[in-house]
Structures are given as structure tokens and as C-alpha cells.
Amino acid sequence: MKFNNLLQNFYDAKNGYYRHLAIILGKNYLDNTIELIKTYLQVNSNPRIAYAFHPWVNGSKDRLATLKDIIKTNEIVDIDYSSSEKYLGESFDLTILDAVDDFRPNYISRLVDLTRGGGLAIIYSDDISDINKLYKFSLTRNGVVKNLFENRFIKIAINSRGIILVKDNEIKFKPFSSSEVSKPHKKSYDKTIPKSLYDLCLTDDQVKLIREFDFVLEKGKRILIVTAPRGRGKSAGVGLALSFYVKRTLSKPTNVIITSPSYYSSQAIIQFLEEGLRALKIRYKKKISKEGKIMKISAGEVNIKWTSPDLAKDESGDLIIVDEAAALGIENLEYIRNSWDKIVFISTIHGYEGSGKAFMKYINSLDNSQIIKLDYPIRYAKGDPVEKFIYNVMLLDAEPEVYNNTQFMEITQEELFSNEELLRQIYGILVSAHYRNSPDDLMFLGDMAFQRIFTIGYNAVAEIVEEGNLDETTAEHILNGEENEGNLIPHRIIKYMRIRNFGKLKGWRIMRIAVTPELQNQGLGTKLLSNVEKIALKNSIDWIGSSFVADYKVLNFWIKNGFKPIYLASRKNEGLGGYSIIVMKALTASAEKFLVELGKLLKDKILRTSHQVYFNVNPRILAKILTNIEFKKEIEIDNTYVSKIYAYLNGKIPYNSASEAIHAIAEKYFYDLSFKLDEEEVSAIIARTFQGKSWSHTAKMLGVNNQEAENLLRRGIEKIVKKYYGQKEKDYIEL
Numbered sequence: 001m002k003f004n005n006l007l008q009n010f011y012d013a014k015n016g017y018y019r020h021l022a023i024i025l026g027k028n029y030l031d032n033t034i035e036l037i038k039t040y041l042q043v044n045s046n047p048r049i050a051y052a053f054h055p056w057v058n059g060s061k062d063r064l065a066t067l068k069d070i071i072k073t074n075e076i077v078d079i080d081y082s083s084s085e086k087y088l089g090e091s092f093d094l095t096i097l098d099a100v101d102d103f104r105p106n107y108i109s110r111l112v113d114l115t116r117g118g119g120l121a122i123i124y125s126d127d128i129s130d131i132n133k134l135y136k137f138s139l140t141r142n143g144v145v146k147n148l149f150e151n152r153f154i155k156i157a158i159n160s161r162g163i164i165l166v167k168d169n170e171i172k173f174k175p176f177s178s179s180e181v182s183k184p185h186k187k188s189y190d191k192t193i194p195k196s197l198y199d200l201c202l203t204d205d206q207v208k209l210i211r212e213f214d215f216v217l218e219k220g221k222r223i224l225i226v227t228a229p230r231g232r233g234k235s236a237g238v239g240l241a242l243s244f245y246v247k248r249t250l251s252k253p254t255n256v257i258i259t260s261p262s263y264y265s266s267q268a269i270i271q272f273l274e275e276g277l278r279a280l281k282i283r284y285k286k287k288i289s290k291e292g293k294i295m296k297i298s299a300g301e302v303n304i305k306w307t308s309p310d311l312a313k314d315e316s317g318d319l320i321i322v323d324e325a326a327a328l329g330i331e332n333l334e335y336i337r338n339s340w341d342k343i344v345f346i347s348t349i350h351g352y353e354g355s356g357k358a359f360m361k362y363i364n365s366l367d368n369s370q371i372i373k374l375d376y377p378i379r380y381a382k383g384d385p386v387e388k389f390i391y392n393v394m395l396l397d398a399e400p401e402v403y404n405n406t407q408f409m410e411i412t413q414e415e416l417f418s419n420e421e422l423l424r425q426i427y428g429i430l431v432s433a434h435y436r437n438s439p440d441d442l443m444f445l446g447d448m449a450f451q452r453i454f455t456i457g458y459n460a461v462a463e464i465v466e467e468g469n470l471d472e473t474t475a476e477h478i479l480n481g482e483e484n485e486g487n488l489i490p491h492r493i494i495k496y497m498r499i500r501n502f503g504k505l506k507g508w509r510i511m512r513i514a515v516t517p518e519l520q521n522q523g524l525g526t527k528l529l530s531n532v533e534k535i536a537l538k539n540s541i542d543w544i545g546s547s548f549v550a551d552y553k554v555l556n557f558w559i560k561n562g563f564k565p566i567y568l569a570s571r572k573n574e575g576l577g578g579y580s581i582i583v584m585k586a587l588t589a590s591a592e593k594f595l596v597e598l599g600k601l602l603k604d605k606i607l608r609t610s611h612q613v614y615f616n617v618n619p620r621i622l623a624k625i626l627t628n629i630e631f632k633k634e635i636e637i638d639n640t641y642v643s644k645i646y647a648y649l650n651g652k653i654p655y656n657s658a659s660e661a662i663h664a665i666a667e668k669y670f671y672d673l674s675f676k677l678d679e680e681e682v683s684a685i686i687a688r689t690f691q692g693k694s695w696s697h698t699a700k701m702l703g704v705n706n707q708e709a710e711n712l713l714r715r716g717i718e719k720i721v722k723k724y725y726g727q728k729e730k731d732y733i734e735l
Contacts, residue, residue, distance in 0.1 A: 002032075002171065003039040006164065009175055010043040010120070016178020017117030017381040021389060023157055024124040026168035030063060033096070033124045034070045036166070040094060040120045041071070047093030047119070052079040052111050054134070057101040067096070081107050089235070089268035091116040091379055099125035103150070104135040105439030109394050113230060113387075117183070117380035128153070135440065139448045141486040148417040148446035156393045162385025181381035194247075196279035197240050200272070205374040206237040212372055213241035216319060216342045217248075221368045223337065226346045227360070228374035229397075231387070234346055235268035235323055237374065242269065242304070242321070243276025250282070250300030255317035258306045263293050266306055266323045270294050273304065310572075310616060313339055314697065324348060326359035329578065331551055331618060333362065338703045361517065394439040398428035400516045405457030408531045416453065417446050426453070429461045429514045450486065451511070454532055460515045460524040462532055468542070470503035478503070489545050489582055492567055493594075497601060502594050505542035508532070513546070529561050533587070542591040549578035550621045558583040565625040566598035568606065570613050579617055581625075600631040607667055610690040619687035619701055623679055626670050626686070635668035637661075637724070645721050646731035649714060655688070662717055663689050669720045681716030688713055 006020075013020055024032050041047070051067070053060045055078070068076060079087055084107060095115040097108065103125055115121040129147040131140055139145050157163045162176035184202045189195060193210045201207045209226060216222045228234040242256070260266040277284050277299060287296035287305075296305040307315060309328055313336050325333060325345040336343060347359055363371060376382055391397050403425070416423050427445065431437040445453075450466040467487045470478075478484050478494045490503045510532070515524045536544055548554055550568065559565075567582035586592040606614060606622055614622060641661035648658035655662070666685050669677075677685075680702065687698040688709070699709040 002169075003036050006036075006039060006173070007042060009173075010040055012178050013120075013176075014043055014118035016181050017183045018162070018176065018178065018181045018384045019115050019117060019380055019386040020120050020162055020164060020176075021112060021115075021386045022120065022122045022164040022166060023154075024122060024166045025126070025128065026166075027126065028168050029100075029124045029126055030066065032166050032168075033122060034067065036120075036122065036164075037067070037071060037094070037096075044093055044118070048091070049076045049094045049096070050079055050087070050090075050092040050111070050114055051076050051096045051098070052081055052084060052107065053098035054081055054101050060098060060101060063098060063100070079111070084110055085262060086264040086267070087111075087114060088264060089271060090114060093119040095119065095121040097121070097123045099123050099128060099133075102134040103128040103130075104133075105149070105394060105443045109390055109396070109439045112390060113379075115380075115386070117384070119380075121386065135443070136447065139444060139486075141450055144449045146413060146447045146449050148413055149443040150447075152417055152446065153393055156389070160385065160389045160392070163389055176385045178381075181383035183381050184376060184378050193244065194280060196281075197244060197276055200240055200275060200279055201237070202233060202378040203374075203376040205376050206233050206240065206378070209234070209237035209372055209374065210241040210244055212370065213238075213245060213344075215370045216344060217245075221341045223343045223345065223366055223369040225363045225366075225369055225371045226344065226374065227349045227363075227371065229377075230348055231377045231379045232374040233378040234348075234374050235266070236272040236378075238321065238323075238344065238346055239269040239272025239274075240276040242273050243280055243282070245319075246273075246277065246299050246302045246304070247280050247282060249302055249318075252301055254302045254319075255315075256302065256304040257312050257315050257317050257320045258304065258323070259309050259312035259320065260306075260323035261309065261327045263306055265327075266321075267293075269321065269323060270297070270306065273297060312336075314700070318342060319344070322346065329549070329551060330362050331578075334703070335700060337366070339700050395424060395427050395431075395442055396439070398424045398431060400425050400428035400432060400459075402516055402518050403458045405459065408454070408456050408528070410535075411453045411455055413446060413451070413453065422458070425458050426455065426461050429459070429516050430463065430512050432514070432517055448486075452508075454528065454535070456524055456528050456531070459519050460513075460528045462513045462528055463511045464532065465509045465511050466506075467509050468503060468505050468507040475500050475503040488547055489584070492547070492569075492582060493598065496570070497567065497598060499594065499597070505588075505591055505594070506540065507543040507545060507591075508536050508541050510544065510546040525557065526561055533585070537587055542588045543584050543586055543595075545582055545584035547580055547582045549573065550581040550617060551578070552618060552620050552624065555581065555583070555621060555624050559624065559628050561585075564595060564599055565628060566595060566602060568602060568614070568617070568625065572616065579614070581621075596631070599629040603629045603631050603670070607670060607690060610686065611692040615691050615693075617691075619683040619691060619693075619698070620679065622686045622690070623682040627673060627676075627679075627682060630673070631671070632673070633671040635664070635671055637664055637668055641665065642721065642725050642728065643732050645717060646728050649718050649721070650731050652731065655710070655713075659689065662713075665717065665720055665724070666690070668724065675719075675723060677716045677719055678712075681712050681719070684709055684712035685716050 022036055051064055055061055092114050097111055112121045129150040131145055157165050158172050161174040165172040186204045186207055189198050197210055215224050226234050258266050258269055282299050284297055284299035286294050289295050319342040320340045321344040323346045326347040452464045454462045468490050470490060475494055478491055484491045489509050493499055493502045513525055563583040563585045566584050569580040572579055584595055586595045606626060641664050644658040644661040647653045666689050683702055687693045687701055695706045695709055699706045702709055
């Protein structure tokens with residue numbers, strides 16, 4: 001067998017608790033995969049096997065069936081790529097990725113990581129650069145796409161130890177040694193935690209986490225922050241710590257909320273909470289959903305339940321645990337911080353769930369907090385070569401430096417991917433300034449052809465996608481509901497706003513703009529935008545725009561630079577954790593016409609539908625949008641309404657009795673905007689009057705108490721009514 005010379009390496013990996021990764025390519029990919037598996041089975045005859053693929057694609061099930069016949073087992077956990085997130089807490093000895101139909105960085109990073117020490121991960125495909133692969137095809141426009149990501153992937157694999165590269169009959173492999181790693185371990189028991197919980201811990205880091213979890217039991221507001229790279233057992237450790245928390249609060253009515261971007265992000269907490277409760281001999285009940293999810297665990301007087309972030313932040317309870325917190329964004333974390341006294345934030349640092357530097361900057365600013373950092377891996381040995389390869393090839397730990405350079409320049413994709421230091425710098429800036437990042441972003445940067453990259457001194461970066469200039473057929477397809485992700489802004493405007501001719505314009509969508517964290521708030525982003533605009537004008541571009549998840553600071557940046565909001569998604573993007581917004585600057589008269597019309601439509605929609613469509617949007621964001629759309633319309637107010645408003649302001653009737661009058665005069669203000677209110681006053685009016693939030697919910701959104709929230713609304717409405725109608729002597733009318 002051609003792989004027999006790898007046997008000794010597999011035995012060494014088993015003894016050293018580290019992993020190998022095999023990348024198998026070429027026309028003989030399936031035969032070579034089968035032969036390598038047979039070789040591995042000589043070292044581990046009864047492995048736990050995972051097989052990931054797209055089961056709905058023709059031929060994919062046949063390949064799985066072939067492997068099952070050869071391996072002579074049905075004990076294979078087959079994982080649909082699209083639902084692979086639910087397996088994040090599991091471990092396998094042999095993990096096989098069918099990349100014939102899809103070679104997607106997100107899936108590779110997530111699923112290779114499921115392999116435990118001593119195990120083997122295999123990625124097999126005919127050609128990883130094939131244009132017909134699903135994610136690759138989504139980056140293709142007019143039949144054009146690049147292979148820079150894949151070429152770099154193979155180059156790094158060839159030069160990385162512990163990575164087996166097979167192409168037909170050629171094998172490239174640089175051995176790794178168990179002498180270079182250290183297995184998970186812990187010191188002797190020190191009696192600070194129950195022995196039964198200590199025995200469940202794999203590292204001193206987890207023991208420390210259980211011990212220091214007591215921080216949240218102290219009086220007053222307490223925020224415990226648990227950070228670690230992937231695979232360090234942070235969620236498992238929190239689950240064990242939570243079981244000890246339950247033991248000490250069994251007889252006291254206690255409500256604990258667990259939340260995360262998806263249920264599966266938190267399943268390790270729930271799994272190890274159960275293990276901890278069993279170890280502590282605590283009887284408990286659990287509520288399971290139809291899908292098999294454990295939604296609630298009750299022990300004594302303690303109730304622990306998982307809830308989605310939108311609902312969790314408004315729950316009442318004694319403790320909230322937020323897993324993969326960085327992925328929720330600062331706005332949501334701030335809301336939780338304002339609403340809860342006892343908080344645990346858990347987040348991956350240097351991983352595909354969130355960004356390291358931006359989140360760390362936030363948590364380091366928090367008062368009444370304590371940070372616990374976990375460093376030692378538990379699924380495999382420290383120093384594992386596969387972890388090193390994945391971090392390197394996906395740039396999971398890319399962190400930018402500060403360059404002494406102020407020159408504006410354009411960088412080609414080819415220049416970027418041929419210079420590892422430059423790529424790490426530019427990509428590091430892009431991911432450090434954003435909360436939601438994934439390895440897919442790196443493939444987009446390398447393979448999407450219709451983009452341009454500009455920088456100021458390698459300290460600020462703008463990644464731009466060329467959009468628009470669509471023909472009649474393409475516009476018709478979009479109108480009829482077909483996707484066109486290569487033209488995101490024209491797609492949203494044509495499909496949802498039903499403005500077909502917008503697609504004829506040529507535009508630049510600024511997909512990302514970012515500044516090295518140490519140099520932010522110094523005007524570099526604005527300077528970069530100004531230079532990009534000049535280049536766009538020289539290229540006869542009609543508009544520049546950007547689409548992003550609605551965030552107050554980000555929106556404020558664009559508005560300060562002369563961009564106008566033109567679109568706000570009607571549904572929350574669950575994957576991104578918020579509502580997408582589009583801003584635009586017109587560079588030609590043709591584009592200006594569309595800008596005005598789109599602003600009008602957006603203002604109308606927000607004012608008419610905020611109580612249902614935009615109920616969950618931060619009112620500060622709606623305030624920023626409404627006060628920066630210049631469309632005007634005359635609104636007449638009945639004298640009865642004016643009298644009711646004054647009666648409310650004079651304390652003679654409650655808000656609800658004057659709510660329709662307040663709604664009408666506030667609408668008049670937003671269609672006029674001839675004078676400015678304080679932003680907090682505008683936000684309070686929007687939250688209570690247009691979104692229909694309670695005083696309590698309004699107060700939480702604004703970070704104030706209930707009375708302050710109503711005072712803000714009162715002050716704003718008083719300014720409006722006096723501006724339009726002066727000071728009335730009577731707060732009633734006579735017919």
C-alpha cells in the first residue's frame with residue numbers, strides 16, 4: 001500500500017495526541033481516500049467517524065456509500081454541511097470532508113476542528129479550484145473568477161509539517177513529532193472545587209474557570225468574561241461551573257438565561273451542565289423541543305433555559321450567560337449590560353465566530369468585570385500541527401501592525417496573495433475592525449474578480465466590489481426573485497424597491513473599510529473614502545455605496561462622510577445578527593434622482609411600519625436615518641391634537657390618551673426637519689411613539705430609567721409643538 005510509510009507517523013500522533021490532515025486531489029481522489037483510510041485503520045481499528053458533504057447534490061451519496069462498503073461499517077455520522085454547526089461540541093477520530101461539490105473555507109475550518117488528538121482529517125476533491133463548486137460559483141460573475149485562495153492553500157499545505165498532500169500518485173509530506181507537543185493535563189487536586197467536578201476537567205484552565213466563577217456571586221454588578229481560541233473547553237468549563245452554581249443556589253428561586261447566536265453555539269454549556277449535575281448527584285428535569293434541543297433544565301428552585309438573543313436581553317433573571325458574545329456585536333452586548341446585573345460573556349478569540357481585537361477592546365473597558373483567559377487545548381495536544389496550519393492558511397490570528405506610511409495606493413489581488421506579510425497586514429485590518437468575520441471572507445478577497453483594494457499606507461483599507469451596469473435580462477431576473485449576489489445593492493433596490501432602471505447605473509460597493517485599531521478616530525477612514533471617490537469619478541462611476549448590519553457608530557461614520565441611507569432590510573439577518581442597511585453617495589445627476597426617490601420611500605416606510613417591521617431596530621439608528629433623509633412633506637395637525645398634546649405636557653392626561661396626537665406631530669417634524677432636536681429626544685419619540693415600545697423597553701434601549709425616558713420624549717414633543725404652534729393658553733378646545 002502506498003501509504004504504509006505513514007503508519008509510524010500515525011502511531012506517533014496517537015501517542016502524542018496530535019492530528020494529521022490529508023488533502024487528496026486528482027482523478028484518483030476516491031481510491032486514494034479509501035487506501036489512506038485503510039492505512040489509518042491499522043492504527044485505530046474502531047474510530048469514531050464523521051463524514052461531511054452536501055447530501056442533496058447528485059453523486060454525493062454514492063461516494064458515501066462506496067466508503068461505507070469499503071470500511072465495512074454503518075457507524076459513520078454523516079453531516080450535512082449546511083447544518084454542521086450543530087456538531088461543534090463533538091469529537092471524532094476520523095473526519096472526512098467531501099469537497100467534490102464544495103470547497104468552502106467556513107466548512108473546512110469548522111469541521112477539521114472536530115478531529116481529536118491522534119486522529120486524521122481528510123479533505124478530498126477532484127480539483128479544489130473547479131468553478132462549479134457551490135461557494136466558488138457564488139463568487140463567479142460572467143464566468144470570471146480567480147484561484148488565488150486555492151493556490152495559496154496548496155502552497156501552505158506543501159510547506160506545513162503534519163499535512164499530507166496527495167495528487168494521484170504523488171505524495172508530499174513533512175513529518176511532525178510528538179516530542180514537540182504537550183498533552184492536556186492538570187495539577188493535583190487542591191480542594192477548592194468538588195472532587196467530582198475536578199475529575200471532569202481536562203486542564204488547569206478549566207479548574208481555574210470553575211473556581212473563579214464565584215465572581216458573579218459577589219454583591220453588585222458583576223461581569224465575568226471568558227475568552228479563548230477554539231478548542232480550549234471554555235463552554236464546557238462554564239457548563240461545569242454552572243452546575244456548581246446550581247448546587248449552591250438549589251433552595252433559592254433562581255433564573256438563569258443562556259443565549260448565543262444559535263442554539264448549537266451553546267450546546268456544550270448545556271451538555272457539561274448535565275454532566276456536572278450528575279457528578280454532583282443533583283436531580284434535575286429537562287424540557288426538550290421537537291428537534292431534540294434541551295431548552296430548559298430545572299433543579300430544585302433553579303431554572304436554566306436557552307433563549308435567542310432578541311428575547312434573552314429582555315428576560316428577567318439572576319444570571320445571563322452569553323456564548324460567542326463577540327458575534328452579537330457591541331450594541332447588543334451594551335443592551336444586556338444595561339439590563340442585567342450578573343453576566344457571563346464567553347467568546348472565541350482568533351476564530352471564525354468573532355474578531356479578537358475589537359471585542360477585547362470593548363471588554364477591557366467594562367467596569368465591575370473580570371477576564372479569564374483559557375490557553376490550553378483539550379481536544380488535542382498543545383502545538384498540534386493541524387491547528388497551526390488552519391490558523392495560518394485561514395489567517396485566523398492575523399493582527400495588523402502600525403506602518404509609518406501615509407501614501408494612498410491601489411493593491412491588486414495578485415500582489416496581495418503573493419506577499420504573505422502584506423496579506424496578513426491587510427486582512428488583519430479588515431477582520432480586526434469588524435465583529436462578524438469568517439474564513440469565507442479570505443476566499444472572497446482572493447477569488448472574487450470584480451473588486452478593487454485601496455489603502456493608505458497599509459494602515460487603512462477599502463475593499464470594493466464593482467456593481468451595476470446590468471442588462472435588461474439580468475434586471476428582469478432580479479425583479480422576478482432570482483438572486484444576484486455579485487450585485488448586492490442593485491439587487492436589493494430592484495427586487496425590494498421595484499426600481500428596475502437603477503441596475504443600469506455603474507456603482508462601487510465598499511464591502512469593507514477598516515483602519516488599524518491603534519489609528520482609529522484620526523480621520524484615516526475619511527481620507528481613504530475621499531481618495532476612493534476621486535478614483536470613482538475618474539472611472540465614470542455613478543454611485544458609491546455600502547451595505548452593513550445596522551450599527552450606530554458605523555452608520556454615523558458613513559453619514560458624516562456625506563452618504564445617505566436609502567434602504568433598511570425588512571427582516572433581520574439571523575446569520576449576521578441584525579438588519580442590513582444600505583447607504584449611498586450619488587456621483588452623477590442620474591444617480592441623484594434615484595437617491596432622492598429611495599430616501600423618500602425609506603422615510604415613509606420607517607414612519608408607517610416601525611411598530612411591526614422595525615420594532616427590534618435600535619431607535620437611535622432609526623433616528624439617525626430619519627434625520628438624514630431630506631425628503632419633505634406637509635403634514636396638517638388638527639387643533640384637537642394640539643390641545644391634547646398640551647394637556648399631556650401639563651400633566652392632565654397620560655401619554656396613552658394623547659398618543660395619536662403625539663404620533664401626528666412627530667410625523668410632521670420628521671417630514672419637515674427645519675430645526676434640530678437632541679438625538680436622545682428623537683430616539684425616545686421613535687421608540688415609544690412609532691415603534692410602540694413600553695416605557696421600560698424604551699428606557700433599556702436608551703440606557704436610562706423609565707422616568708428619564710418619558711422626560712426625553714416630553715422635552716422633544718414640547719419643542720416641536722411650541723415651534724409650530726407657540727405657547728397655547730388653553731389645553732382644550734371649544735366647538
